[in-house]
Each structure stands twice: as structure tokens, then as C-alpha cells.
Amino acid sequence: xxxxxxxxxxxxxxxxxxxxxxxxxxxxxxxxxxxxxxxxxxxxxxxxxxxxxxxxxxxxxxxxxxxxxxxxxxxxxxxxxxxxxxxxxxxxxxxxxxxxxxxxxxxxxxxxxxxxxxxxxxxxxxxxxxxxxxxxxxxxxxxxxxxxxxxxxxxxxx
Amino acid sequence: xxxxxxxxxxxxxxxxxxxxxxxxxxxxxxxxxxxxxxxxxxxxxxxxxxxxxxxxxxxxxxxxxxxxxxxxxxxxxxxxxxxxxxxxxxxxxxxxxxxxxxxxxxxxxxxxxxxxxxxxxxxxxxxxxxxxxxxxxxxxxxxxxxxxxxxxxxxxxxxxxxxxxxxxxxxxxxxxxxxxxxxxxxxxxxxxxxxxxxxxxxxxxxxxxxxxxxxxxxxxxxxxxxxxxxxxxxxxxxxxxxxxxxxxxxxxxxxxxxxxxxxxxxxxxxxxxxxxxxxxxxxxxxxxxxxxxxxxxxxxxxxxxxxxxxxxxxxxxxxxxxxxxxxxxxxxxxxxxxxxxxxxxxxxxxxxxxxxxxxxxxxxxxxxxxxxxxxxxxxxxxxxxxxxxxxxxxxxxxx
Ligand SMILES: [Zn+2]
Numbered sequence: 001x002x003x004x005x006x007x008x009x010x011x012x013x014x015x016x017x018x019x020x021x022x023x024x025x026x027x028x029x030x031x032x033x034x035x036x037x038x039x040x041x042x043x044x045x046x047x048x049x050x051x052x053x054x055x056x057x058x059x060x061x062x063x064x065x066x067x068x069x070x071x072x073x074x075x076x077x078x079x080x081x082x083x084x085x086x087x088x089x090x091x092x093x094x095x096x097x098x099x100x101x102x103x104x105x106x107x108x109x110x111x112x113x114x115x116x117x118x119x120x121x122x123x124x125x126x127x128x129x130x131x132x133x134x135x136x137x138x139x140x141x142x143x144x145x146x147x148x149x150x151x152x153x154x155x156x157x158x
Numbered sequence: 159x160x161x162x163x164x165x166x167x168x169x170x171x172x173x174x175x176x177x178x179x180x181x182x183x184x185x186x187x188x189x190x191x192x193x194x195x196x197x198x199x200x201x202x203x204x205x206x207x208x209x210x211x212x213x214x215x216x217x218x219x220x221x222x223x224x225x226x227x228x229x230x231x232x233x234x235x236x237x238x239x240x241x242x243x244x245x246x247x248x249x250x251x252x253x254x255x256x257x258x259x260x261x262x263x264x265x266x267x268x269x270x271x272x273x274x275x276x277x278x279x280x281x282x283x284x285x286x287x288x289x290x291x292x293x294x295x296x297x298x299x300x301x302x303x304x305x306x307x308x309x310x311x312x313x314x315x316x317x318x319x320x321x322x323x324x325x326x327x328x329x330x331x332x333x334x335x336x337x338x339x340x341x342x343x344x345x346x347x348x349x350x351x352x353x354x355x356x357x358x359x360x361x362x363x364x365x366x367x368x369x370x371x372x373x374x375x376x377x378x379x380x381x382x383x384x385x386x387x388x389x390x391x392x393x394x395x396x397x398x399x400x401x402x403x404x405x406x407x408x409x410x411x412x413x414x415x416x417x418x419x420x421x422x423x424x425x426x427x428x429x430x431x432x433x434x435x436x437x438x439x440x441x442x443x444x445x446x447x448x449x450x451x452x453x454x455x456x457x458x459x460x461x462x463x464x465x466x467x468x469x470x471x472x473x474x475x476x477x478x479x480x481x482x483x484x485x486x487x488x489x490x491x492x493x494x495x496x497x498x499x500x501x502x503x504x505x506x507x508x509x510x511x512x513x514x515x516x517x518x519x520x521x522x523x524x525x526x527x528x529x530x531x532x533x534x535x536x537x538x539x540x541x542x543x544x545x546x547x548x549x550x551x552x553x554x555x556x557x
Contacts, residue, residue, distance in 0.1 A: 012311075014303035045421065046304060052416055072326070072425060074318035077368040080311040090310045090370070092319050092420055102420050106308040117326045138307050 003088075005108040005142065007126060010083040015134045019047035022061040027125030027137025031063040034101060043098045066123035067144065068093040071102050075112040087112045093121055093141050109142040120144040162407045162553075163440045168260035169403035170554065171270070171391040172201025173516040178351055178384030178504050181284045186226020186385075190276040191235055193385035201389040202400040203270055208389075209241045210268030212255035214275055214508075216245025220299040223282025226385055232274065242267040250411035250433060250550030251454075251543045252508030257409040257550060259390035269395035275509035276385030283381060305419075314378055314457065316419045317545060318370040321459040324426040325372060328474035330462065332372055336363040337480040338458040338494075339376045339501055345488070346498025348526035353380055353504040377458040382504030386513045402556065404519050410437025410542070410551030417547035426474065429549035430460075430467035430542065437540075437551040438469070445469045448553075449536030450518050450528050451492055452511035455499040460545040468542060468551070493518075493528045493536075508543030512552065515539035519556045 016024040019035070023046070026033030035047040039056035043064070050057050071094040077086045091107040094100070107121060121141040129135040174196030176189040198205060211229050219225035229245045232238070242262045250257055252275055259271035298306050305316060324330050340360060346352035358376065366375040396403045412432035415422050422428065438444065445468055453464040465476045470492060479485060479492075486494035497503045497514040504510070517523050521535030528536045535556060542551040 011309075012298055012302075012306040014298055014307060016303070020303075046418070072319045072323035074315060074322055074373075075368075075371040076309060076315055076318075078312070078314070078370060080309060084309045088309055090308055090315050090319070092425075100421075100423060102425075104304050104308060104310070104420055117323065136307075140308075 002109065002111045008083045010081070011126070011128060011138065012081070013128045013130055013133060013136050013138070016136065019049055023047060024136040024138075026061070026063065027127065027139060030125065032066040032123045032139055033061040034064050034095065035059055036062045043095065043101045045101050045103065064095055064097050067096040068103070068121055068141075069096070069099070070107070070115065070117050070119040070121060071099070072117055073107060073115050075115070089115055091121070091141060103139065105139055105141050107141050163409055164260050164264045164406055166405055167264045167393050168406040169391055169393050169396055170388055170406065170516055171396050171399050171401055171403050172197045172199075172203065172389040173513050174198070174200050174387045175351070175510070175513055176276070176385040178353065178382055178506065180280045180353060180380075180382055182383040183281055184278070184383065186276050186278045187231055187235065189278065189383060189385040190227035190232055190274055193276065193387040194232060194236070194272055194274055197387035197389050198272065200401070201270070201391070203389065205236045205238060207270050208238050208272045210259060210262055210271030211238060211240055211243045212259045212271055212273045213245045214249065214252045214255050215247035220301070223277060223279035223381075226276030226278050227274070232272070240268070242271070250409070251548050253512055253541065253543050253550045253552060254411070256388065256390060256512065257411060257552065260406050260409060263390055263392035263395075266392070269392055271390045272387060273390055274385060274387040275507055277505065277507050278383040279381035279505065280383045312370070313545070314370045314373050317457050317459060318373050319420065320425050320428065321372055321457070324459070324462070327426055328477065330477040332364060333360065334477045334480040335372065335377055335458040335462065336360050337483045337486070338455060338461045339363055341483055341486045342455060342495050342499040342501040342503070345496050345526055346502035349497045349503065352498040352502050353382055354498070354502040373457060373459070376501070379456050379500035379505045382506070384504060384506050384510070386506050386509035388509070388512060388516065401520065404516060405555045405557055406552060407443055407538070407555050408437050408441035408553040410434055410549075412436035413547070413549070419546045427467070428463050428545060429547050430463045430544065433544070433549035433551045434464070434467035434469065434542070437553060441553060443538060443553060447538045448492065448540045450496060450515065450539045451494050452496070452515045452539065452541045453494065454508060454511065454543040454545060455495055455501045456505065456545055458501065461495070463545065464542045468540060488526060488528050489530065496523060496526050496528060511543060512541045515541045515554055519554060
């Protein structure tokens, strides 16, 4: 049965520094920001100050479509945190722009029993401003609604 | 004996294990010294003979219980005069320091190196609570910053992801994973030192509560307290010692891609494949020469990964090996994790597997001895440890 997404009362949130900040704050503008090399034009993740492929230092975060596919997933059934009752779906999403770039996230608004590798998903963000911590926007994923047709998808890419 | 990276000069002359168990409520250094002194005595040496010390992970472990003692703590406690020492976590898995010790004796930096690994995770969890084990000070450690926000707080979650992909792409089943767990338990039943020894059926395995699909309770190893130590000696310094020296034929230390849990080009391989490739590159021996395999089983799927990486099956076809558990039994063609591994023997974090390889090559496995009869023994053992971006492998022979 599909589990309707509700925002949990608490999450463990990162304290990003340096190159990682853009990834965790892009959601403020509703954008998934992924590092890209301006020399070879390949994306890579997690962010780093050089392109691991061509070693160019000319790298920076760019917005991507936020769409992708389930590269793999696991239904977690062990309670680790009281505010995240199982079951829930932990997912690796391969980016539409470049499938070998994968985002570690949670897949919500979905029946855990129905998730399949290859499913189309899209990003949305959860804003957290923990007391004494760092303000972040966590990228979560949900299934692409079936009403969205291919033309709309490619149109948003451009 | 082949030449290999150490030209036959690096040998193992002794091995020791501390008390191993759940919630022993003993200190990590106490356990470490017990294992170390046993290994030194096992080699027929005294602490005065030890001129090298090496260990994983060294100071700064991110989690309570992950490390029982540092190199200097052991040196200080035993008053060791060392001509060489090291510790580190950025090395070829938990047996990386053993491999470095082989280099040290080969190059003449030391004659007899004490290498140890100790854990006290079971007691740490008992006295501090699980949350404090994970998060010292409440701030996410760097290796969890990308995963914990999404409820992935355990390696069970991180490794379930590649496991599901391997199953999807290559037809591996939960029953195949179960064969790894059942094999370990069968062997643990013959090992009085194993933590879990009660019989385990496939029905028990499949019916156990799920942790993170496809992993259930019996896919995950058991935290324990315990320390393991071995003595790596230079062959010419080992003359006259009581044990037949075990030759370190090769070592696998490769790491070809970025150290991540989730960005490897082929999600159905791991750093294990790079370590395995370098292990075989450095020796004339092949997987067909292996008589006994001690393959890391922090999770059942990691054993699958090592079987795949080491070439015991073509890539993706490990499931076929696991159709029939007979292959992995003590009298099978590839006896696996003969002490019960970490799944049933306890998570000694890689070094327990090396210890068991030595026991088997010395023919001292008693009830669980490969070959069965007292005094019989295998000739070649492979030891491979780690998962995800952590991997190291060794090939030992009686030769
Ligand atoms: Zn580049």
C-alpha cells in the first residue's frame, strides 16, 4: 500500500562545508545541484575540487533536472530512529543527465513493495534548520506521476 | 613456494586469539595484550624478540568499540623495542597492516612483527547505548553525512543497495545468501570458540526478521569483543622456531576507483575486485589452487562479492556456486569460513579469518579441520576482507 509522505519530526542532518555546501542548499531554490567538470563536461558526485576523470580544476555545481531512475534500493525494516518508523525505502537514484552519477536518498510517496529498479523518480526537498546546526535542504525522491508524459519531461530538461 | 611479491621471505610463525564473546566487559587493551602474548608464545618467541608492531585502524576510530588498542598502547604496555611500526585505516582493508608487515620483514626493517586487531563493540554497545556508538557528540561523522539524513544509519543499508542490484542483474536469490549463513553456522557448531553454534535451517534463515532488504537478521554478522594477533617473520629469522612457517604467497591491495559506497562504475562489483585482481597478478597461483577460503562475511553478500572478485565463478554467476552448500563444506571443493566466519563466530573484523586460515594450514582445526583426519591439512588458503571501498586479500601456503 502506498505510504503517503509526511515530513518526519526529526532527521539527522549533515553539517556541510566547502564543496559540499551547494549540494545541500540548492533546494532553497528548488534545484538539485551537481558538480560538473567544464573541461570534459562530465558530472560527478560527491563534489570535489577537481574532476577525477580529466583532473581539471575547472569544476562547479550546476542545476540538473532532478529526474532520474532507481539504480537500486532497499526497504529498511529496522527501526534506527524513533522519528523514522520502518518500513521506508532507501534509494540510489541515477541521474537522467548521466546515469553513472548516483544520489543517495530516500524514496517516499510509494508502496515499498512496488518499487522496482529502473523506476522513474523526481526530486523534492525537505528544509531543515536544526537549532545550533546548519540549515540544509535534503533532496528526497518520489515517483514521477504517471500523468507526466515524455514531452513534458524532455521539455523541462532543456 | 613461488616467488611472489615477498619472494617467499615473509612468513607467519604464530597466531593468537583472546577470549571472544558478547559483552565480556573487559577492556580493549586487556583483550589485545591477551591475544598478542598468545601469538608471541605461539611463535616460540618472547616480547624481546618482537621488533615490529602493526595494526588497523590506529588512533582516531570514529566509533566506540571499533578499536581496542593503538600500536603505541601495546608497545608501551609490553615495553617493546621496535625497529619498525605502523597503524592505519587507509590501507588494504583490515589485513592491510599484515601486508605492510610482510613488506617490512622482506625489506629487513624488522625480524618479527606483531600484527593485531581488536574490537569491543559488544561491550561498547552495552555500556553506551547504540546511539552513542554511532554518533559521538551527536554530529554525523563524515562517512555518514551522505547517508544518515535518509535513514540509512547502518552498513546493512549501504550494502543492501549493491546486493539488490546484483540480485536484479544476476539472478542471485535470498536462498543463495542463506547458503553462506548456513555454511558458517554449520562450521561454527564444530568450533567451541564460536559465538553462535545452534543449528540454523534455511527455514530459520528465511523466516528471520528483515533488517534491510534483502538482508535479514542472519545476513548480518554479530558484534563481539575480542582480539586477534599474528606474528609476521622474515623467513631467515624464523629458523628454529617451533611452527612450520606459512608462506605469504601474494597480497591483494588494489583500489582502482574512488573510495565510495555508491559511485563505482559497476554497482555489482566492489573494491574487492581490484584487490583480487592485484592478488592474482602477483603470483603464479590461481583460484584453482585454493584449498580453503576465508572470505569476509560482515554480511552474506560480501562473501558473494569475494567469491565473484576472486574468480571462483565468472562475474555475476556466484549464485550457481551457492546452489549446493556441499561445495563449501569441510569436505567440499572450496571449504568456506571454517571457523563460522563473522556471521556465527563473531566480528573480529577480518583478522579472525586470517587466524583461521593459519589454523587450517597448520592442521589444527580439530573437529572443523579441512580434510577431516587429524594431521591432514590444506596447502593453500585465501583470506579476503572488507566490503564496499574497503578491501584486502592474502594468499598463504604451507609450502
Ligand atoms: Zn573532467
